[in-house]
Amino acid sequence: MSLASPFSLCIVTITALALLGLPIGHAMIAGSILYLWLAGLDMGTAAEQFLNGMYVNYIILAVPMFILAAELMNIGSMTDRLMKFCNALVGRFPGGLAQVNVLQSIIFAGMSGSAIADAAGSGKIMQNMMTADGKYPASYAAALTAATAVIGPIIPPSIPMIIYALVSDASIGYLFLGGVVPGLLMAAFQMILVAVHARSRKFPVEPPTPLRALPRITWRALPALMMPVVLLGGIYSGITTPTEAAAVAAAYALVISVVLYRSVSFAEFYQSVLASARTTASIGMLIAGALVLNYVVTIENIPDALRVLLTSWNLSPTGFLLLVNVILLLLGCILEGTTIILVILPVFIPTANALGIDLVHFGVMCIVNIMLGLVTPPYGLLLFIMTRIANVPLIDIVRDVLPFLYTMVLSLLVITFFPDTVLWLPRLFGYQG
Numbered sequence: 001m002s003l004a005s006p007f008s009l010c011i012v013t014i015t016a017l018a019l020l021g022l023p024i025g026h027a028m029i030a031g032s033i034l035y036l037w038l039a040g041l042d043m044g045t046a047a048e049q050f051l052n053g054m055y056v057n058y059i060i061l062a063v064p065m066f067i068l069a070a071e072l073m074n075i076g077s078m079t080d081r082l083m084k085f086c087n088a089l090v091g092r093f094p095g096g097l098a099q100v101n102v103l104q105s106i107i108f109a110g111m112s113g114s115a116i117a118d119a120a121g122s123g124k125i126m127q128n129m130m131t132a133d134g135k136y137p138a139s140y141a142a143a144l145t146a147a148t149a150v151i152g153p154i155i156p157p158s159i160p161m162i163i164y165a166l167v168s169d170a171s172i173g174y175l176f177l178g179g180v181v182p183g184l185l186m187a188a189f190q191m192i193l194v195a196v197h198a199r200s201r202k203f204p205v206e207p208p209t210p211l212r213a214l215p216r217i218t219w220r221a222l223p224a225l226m227m228p229v230v231l232l233g234g235i236y237s238g239i240t241t242p243t244e245a246a247a248v249a250a251a252y253a254l255v256i257s258v259v260l261y262r263s264v265s266f267a268e269f270y271q272s273v274l275a276s277a278r279t280t281a282s283i284g285m286l287i288a289g290a291l292v293l294n295y296v297v298t299i300e301n302i303p304d305a306l307r308v309l310l311t312s313w314n315l316s317p318t319g320f321l322l323l324v325n326v327i328l329l330l331l332g333c334i335l336e337g338t339t340i341i342l343v344i345l346p347v348f349i350p351t352a353n354a355l356g357i358d359l360v361h362f363g364v365m366c367i368v369n370i371m372l373g374l375v376t377p378p379y380g381l382l383l384f385i386m387t388r389i390a391n392v393p394l395i396d397i398v399r400d401v402l403p404f405l406y407t408m409v410l411s412l413l414v415i416t417f418f419p420d421t422v423l424w425l426p427r428l429f430g431y432q433g
Helices: 006-019 024-038 044-056 058-075 078-090 096-109 115-120 122-134 138-149 159-168 172-178 180-201 211-236 242-260 266-299 302-312 317-332 337-354 359-375 381-390 394-417 420-428
Strands: none
Touching (some): 006 266, 024 044, 058 115, 058 159, 058 242, 058 266, 078 122, 096 138, 096 180, 115 122, 115 381, 122 138, 122 381, 138 381, 159 172, 159 266, 172 211, 172 242, 172 420, 180 359, 180 394, 211 242, 266 337, 317 359, 337 359, 359 381
16 A cells, blocks of 8 residues: 555544544544545545434434433432442451442442543542541552443443444444453452452451441442343343433433432532533544544455455464454553544454454453553553542552553453353343354
8 A cells, every 4th residue: 555545644644633632533534534535535425424323323322321320420429328338348358448449340330331430430439538547558549440440331331332332233232241241250350459469568447337237328329229220121121222221321310319319409410411411522523533434444445455364364263362452452552442442443343253253252352452441551541530530640550550450451361262251141141142
């Protein structure tokens, strides 16, 4: 391919604009329009592609609903009640509050679908709880909070899985089910590591909650704990589609926070809607840009060319998955996760199909890998968020997050080599893959 070809100039333009600070979604649209112009094609095709893609795909509506649900949970008292419930269950174990941090990430993962929402909401509360009275170093608390927030988009619901379903046509319901065991596996490894750290670094144990107080704490947290049941129960009973379930989740969070707990003012509600709209708009522009760029990539026949190239290498399915993992881990250091899902994964999907790799297994493996990029330097968005929340140097958080990153890579290898860790639960619910 010539360096002066339309596609080469498209990629150079996107890279240059992104480096100059233009949002990546806008950069992809600009680069793609340049390609259409240089290739002598109708530039109006750009508008056609992202308008058709955005308005035909009903599934995209789930994204703003899950974002709004997460915002509503964070402004109400749902978070406080759930924290007390988690503390009552695992606070007495080695590394008390650190174990609470992991458990709350599992619970919130079943509600928000966003790692960033978990870190910015419940993560802020956990940071304050763990560093009160010098119980834990601020850098360790921040590193653990960032690591546990990664579980959010793996256990259903999951915004990244919704976006992957958009580009792969895989079933959202089975993708959600496929993420349950990997998410719990990752959490189990984190809890084991916390217990090891607790013994070696003499972390404190929380005072045990009396058994007689446990029913009262559970009852106060029960409406919030029922949210994953309502959400996933609606999907797998067939009552709602995933998109409708996302709207139900947002409505449920609103009713619980406003009517039952009475912990949200109108001003807070307005701000949460505003924040959700901003986040949705940024994701929407990213999806729009990716839809246009994917059209350009398809015209250039790049997915088929890559499939032919990889097939010529005679890679086994396992070899291909390992290659994809290495590429995604490297890309995760410099690119945002949604960009990787929308732009990079569609290039690999035809090869995965040709090798007979199940797209649910492939999708969950890729999502787990891409989420590791949230805590991988130098980009690591969760690291930057926790740096602001904890007010500690980034290098200190990176040092403390590395052991957790190693356990997450171990989880990724288990998922890669043992597809049943992903596919066992979907098959239990009738998946034929």
